[in-house]
Amino acid sequence: xxxxxxxxxAHLARLSxxxxxxxxxxxxxxxxxxxxxxxxRVSEVAGQDVPPxxxxxxxTNVMRADEVRxxxxxDQALSGAPAAEEQRFxxxxxxxxx
Amino acid sequence: xxxxxxxxxxxxxxxxxxxxxxxxxxxxAHLDRIDAVDKKVNAFLHVDTEGALKxxxxxxxxxxxxxxxxxxxxxxxxxxxxxxxxxIPTTCGSKILEGWIPPYDATLTxxxxxxxxxxxxxxxxxxxxxxxxxxxxxxxxxxxxxxxxRIPGGSGGxxxxxxxxxxxxxxxxxxxxxxxxxxxxxxGTVGVKPTYGSVxxxxxxxxxxxxxxxxxxxxxxxxAALLHEAIAGHDPLDSTSIDAPVPAVVEAAKLRDxxxxxxxVVKEFAGExxxxxxxxxxxxxxELLRELGAEVVEVSCPSFTLALPAxxxxxxxxxxxxxxxxDAMRYGLRVGDDGSRSAEEVTALTRExxxxxxxxxxxxxxxxxxxxxxxxxxxxxxxxxxxxxSRDFDAAFAGxxxxxxxxxxxxxxxxxxxxxxxxxxxxxxxxTIPSNLAGNAAMSLPxxxxxxxxxxxxxxxxxxxxADDRLYRVGGAVEAALNxxxxxxxxxxxxxx
Numbered sequence: 001x002x003x004x005x006x007x008x009x010a011h012l013a014r015l016s017x018x019x020x021x022x023x024x025x026x027x028x029x030x031x032x033x034x035x036x037x038x039x040x041r042v043s044e045v046a047g048q049d050v051p052p053x054x055x056x057x058x059x060t061n062v063m064r065a066d067e068v069r070x071x072x073x074x075d076q077a078l079s080g081a082p083a084a085e086e087q088r089f090x091x092x093x094x095x096x097x098x
Numbered sequence: 099x100x101x102x103x104x105x106x107x108x109x110x111x112x113x114x115x116x117x118x119x120x121x122x123x124x125x126x127a128h129l130d131r132i133d134a135v136d137k138k139v140n141a142f143l144h145v146d147t148e149g150a151l152k153x154x155x156x157x158x159x160x161x162x163x164x165x166x167x168x169x170x171x172x173x174x175x176x177x178x179x180x181x182x183x184x185x186i187p188t189t190c191g192s193k194i195l196e197g198w199i200p201p202y203d204a205t206l207t208x209x210x211x212x213x214x215x216x217x218x219x220x221x222x223x224x225x226x227x228x229x230x231x232x233x234x235x236x237x238x239x240x241x242x243x244x245x246x247x248r249i250p251g252g253s254g255g256x257x258x259x260x261x262x263x264x265x266x267x268x269x270x271x272x273x274x275x276x277x278x279x280x281x282x283x284x285x286g287t288v289g290v291k292p293t294y295g296s297v298x299x300x301x302x303x304x305x306x307x308x309x310x311x312x313x314x315x316x317x318x319x320x321x322a323a324l325l326h327e328a329i330a331g332h333d334p335l336d337s338t339s340i341d342a343p344v345p346a347v348v349e350a351a352k353l354r355d356x357x358x359x360x361x362x363v364v365k366e367f368a369g370e371x372x373x374x375x376x377x378x379x380x381x382x383x384x385e386l387l388r389e390l391g392a393e394v395v396e397v398s399c400p401s402f403t404l405a406l407p408a409x410x411x412x413x414x415x416x417x418x419x420x421x422x423x424x425d426a427m428r429y430g431l432r433v434g435d436d437g438s439r440s441a442e443e444v445t446a447l448t449r450e451x452x453x454x455x456x457x458x459x460x461x462x463x464x465x466x467x468x469x470x471x472x473x474x475x476x477x478x479x480x481x482x483x484x485x486x487x488s489r490d491f492d493a494a495f496a497g498x499x500x501x502x503x504x505x506x507x508x509x510x511x512x513x514x515x516x517x518x519x520x521x522x523x524x525x526x527x528x529x530t531i532p533s534n535l536a537g538n539a540a541m542s543l544p545x546x547x548x549x550x551x552x553x554x555x556x557x558x559x560x561x562x563x564x565a566d567d568r569l570y571r572v573g574g575a576v577e578a579a580l581n582x583x584x585x586x587x588x589x590x591x592x593x594x595x
Binding site: 004008009012013014015016017018019020021024028031032034035036038039040041042043044045046048050051052053054055056057059062064072076077079080081082083089091092093094 | 198199200201202294295308334337338340404406407408410411418422425426427428429430431432435437439440441442443444445446447449450453455458459461462463465466469474475476478479480481482483484485486488520521524535536537563
């Protein structure tokens, strides 16, 4: 099982929206290499014909009645917003200039 | 009046119901205790003096009117800062949620309020419940009341320390890989992870949704049972909530009789890495169970040796997805929004500034385990291990009523010792993780001090899903026998703060 490189950690950090500092990349790459080396033992069972378990309860599609019920007011929903305007979350630019 | 803080929850509720003491007096005694010792312990992130006294007054008024009080009315409680509380800060031990005031109560919070429980405040924890020492809190570590230079366990170290420091007779924790049981073990308190799905997760800030489970922390088995009954039960707001009656845990806690019960000792939880004094107290507990009339056999669960690796793939995978919600847009911290940066850049800068090291490590590890090329070998295999562990439990429970093991391989370690060695830290959860992966019920119960360091040792009891009552039956019997033997409770041996 391969370990993990600094470049891979940098790529994963980008995917995870984490703007890591260079020294963090060094440190995490070293630690994650050790952790991955230890957890890779699970691949012992990779070849076994065992069904996967994603959840301890065999529940599927738990539905509720489609009816109006009490919910947060707009003011409550926006109460923790870093910025709000006209009863909406105000966010930084999400599209390019053109 | 200082003795009020030493009452059990059951004694407190009874004294209030009889009018021997008012709920306000009880609340004030605990607020005074917090005031006196919490600078040293740092169990609380937020103390809600006004809210606690208001809730206590409401209980006293109800009693004055002759209305019936519930079994925990007026009893103070310390709530782990991972459950939302309307109007009261909820940080999850993270800078990214500093100052966040939730606009709604978790179902668990509402149930506590409805039961007349007096919520004293919110307790310290490893950031987003990731850790085994409470050192990963952005607000400083919590000290273990037995030795303030040692960890109180984690992630629910604040809740366990609040109990051991007599700041509250009841507390709430959450257990994803052992975060209720391991703090219970190292602080000499009782902690229970109920069957997955029996306590609502609505308003519990998610770390690993298929593993997270809220549960009771207390100083006695009966108190834990009373709290268990108050918080468990079906909740339509949680789609993974079990729609079935809660096992009769209070009745089981009062039985104090294990005659005829079959108890399995998990063979895999011993050997290298297990502290001598921990094994000594554990073996004595097994012997005690035999003396009390239980039939004890050795049981092998070979897949348990893969539980820790599987957990450290599954939990980070789910966390990497769950924590994507902290995007600096709708609530919480926002960093770098100076008009020149895109939303994506602001998100990345905010998460860098707002998350601590362990959270970042787990997000990256989870993203790695879920990425194409590694998914089958890592996440897929971990899910197979999860099946094998459930099968081991099924096979074991075909022959025994409960399983027992030490809760943790060692007693409380010094603050700082494992802080930058993630793998060493992860080993603290070696014995507790299998129950999370399988979704069954487990308890940690104090069974004495390790002779070499005079620190508490926990006995873990594991029962099949929805047989939580067996934990309380065994726990209640062991607790009663040990208290008889010692002539007092273990916590009476804790040093004064």
